[in-house]
Amino acid sequence: MSQTVTRALRLLAELGEGERSLDQLAQALGVHKTTVLRLLQSLEEGRFVHRDANHRYHLGAGLFALSSLALEQRGIRRTAAPHLAELNAATGQTVHLAAYEGGEAVYIDKYDSRQPVRMYSRIGLRASLHCTAVAKVLLADLPPAERRKVAAAIEYTPHTANTIAGPRQLLAELEQVAAQGWAQDHAEHEPFINCVAAPVRDVSGRVVAAASVSVPDVVLPYEQVLELLPQLLATARAISADAGAPV
Amino acid sequence: MSQTVTRALRLLAELGEGERSLDQLAQALGVHKTTVLRLLQSLEEGRFVHRDANHRYHLGAGLFALSSLALEQRGIRRTAAPHLAELNAATGQTVHLAAYEGGEAVYIDKYDSRQPVRMYSRIGLRASLHCTAVAKVLLADLPPAERRKVAAAIEYTPHTANTIAGPRQLLAELEQVAAQGWAQDHAEHEPFINCVAAPVRDVSGRVVAAASVSVPDVVLPYEQVLELLPQLLATARAISADAGAPV
DNA sequence: TGCAAAGTTGCGTTATTCGCAACAAGCGTT
């Protein structure tokens, strides 16, 4: 494990919070500013950070370029994009695309709601495995053994009164999700937000992503969110079809 | 300058091209695979890379999270977003938002065209300073001295017959852009693509970003692209107003 | 104009990284 790289990443994380001066960064890492300076110089060379006229450091364009390049390369994201945009336009609601990788569910695309109320979610962020609709969809396709292993390892942090509290309950729900072909999050993560999610499959027939619609209570009550299901399922099927999934 | 950090960044860049095995990465950097392994371990800890079941390395969610966090923090991007989305919806064309920082013009947001023909551009990428509409808008607001300095430093790579060929010509055009309040790229960068761009100002009244519409010839001829100008200018003014720019 | 704060450079020390070589684990082939 490389101390230097770890420190460089901590620098980036710190800059993710906002602009920083050299001294601030040195203090945050607890190292001498000379050290920070040299790390920053390398990061700057790679355009990962950038310093403005006032010697404040910011995250740089190289980071954005790399990130968007990598996201674009994800086949499923590209094939999903037009369909998700359409769903977003048709419903006006927040639409997410998430994938399961390395034991976590990660948002890989997001289309914001037209409503002024925005959701706290972001591309790259992890979706809780036990209380989000996308995670349920993704987990439901794992082989049973793996599913049990994951369910056992989850820390069942309760977020609301509806949050699933343990592996038994989760596994039962996953069973149902697998059977019905979609999942919901009925105020399990955020008190006043409901979501529905549907699986996206690729050529292999495996679930490679989950598409979801999230709606705050104030915009649509729970029952009306369920009414979005047909549109969502159609979208997910269209993406799957484009990805070459077997019917 | 840190060798270790530089190598880590090269690893990321390599992974930006696509998934790689340990050996492939070691060969690409020309170092021993042990070395690469340890760098990767640190990157993995920071969720910047991720290894799949077949021991292939990919860029990881931490990178995406950091990038989208940083992009969201840019005030101007957030205030511009709804307006740009609307412009994109109204015209159906590719819409860009670019900013000038560290001597380069960088795309900080993009809304894809509905057309099947996509543009080669991406968030984080640099826009050529001498042959894009957004760059002209951004440069046109620099103080004259700075403007001349930048114009002198540019390498005037010709892309098409229309590409501006030298500082004199560029400075004259910037003069005009500043006067008329918008810029165009009449097939100066790509043979069959025309763009128009308009400045976005913040509280200080300075130009902090440029919004643009780009259209391939096959979709709309040059003259009709100019007809989009009123909409673009209205959008740019609306963003500026939201950003608190003085009227 | 002078002071203070912040950033930069040179340099010796040593902790960290490096590559080697040996080891382990998959995977495909015979």
Place this chain on the structure above:
DNA sequence: AACGCTTGTTGCGAATAACGCAACTTTGCA
């Protein structure tokens, strides 16, 4: 099913590259 080959992992000593210090320079402010 066993073999060999490719690919990833660990232990360890050598030495390089990173570290922090202290002195220097620059910038901003009073």
